[in-house]
Amino acid sequence: MSINHDHLQHLVAEIKQGVAATTKYSWLDLAEEVIRLREELIDWANDEAQAHNALVKRAQEAGGAGIVSTHKTIYNRIWEILGGHDA
Template sequence: MTNLTTSNLKRLLAEASPGPWEALATYDDGAPRPDTTREMRAAGKYLGIMHTPNADLAAAAPDLAQEVIRLREELIGWANNEAQAHNTLVKQAQAAGSAGIITTHKTIYNRILEILGDHDDQL
């Protein structure tokens, strides 16, 4: 299985050719390719030939990896906010003499962690 950890995605992006990546359906002279081959380029640099739809997915891969990283960071930030809100409510309840509570914030926090899954050891 492909290693999709956040740290590996960041490493792959750092080592990859800079974008934008393209899967070109035409030759350099503008003539269309007569088959499913696509010329792969990154920032105008020739990378090789691939067939569609793999070529289109490969061209989108850097942007997809960046989006996965961004979404994970946003979810982790949200989870941290929910944990802080939960802890504040628990402290307020304890100060008021309550034994402790399970809040919506804790439920949201747990659901975010479930969505994130075991993608990295950064949590």
């Protein structure tokens, strides 16, 4: 299932304002979507870790590290959002 995130964001805003809102999504639908997004982010982060290792090697060989540090910052932030990492 794919959730319409714009619609969901609108509903959340209405609920916070105290407006009676109904949604076509169940708690199960929302939980499954969160799990799906988390799994996709983990897969992406693992792919990026491999790319990062290749960047580090090339940067070390070339004597520069700017792109590597930016890349690692982004990678670490994703893991913080997901709830932890081993960096």
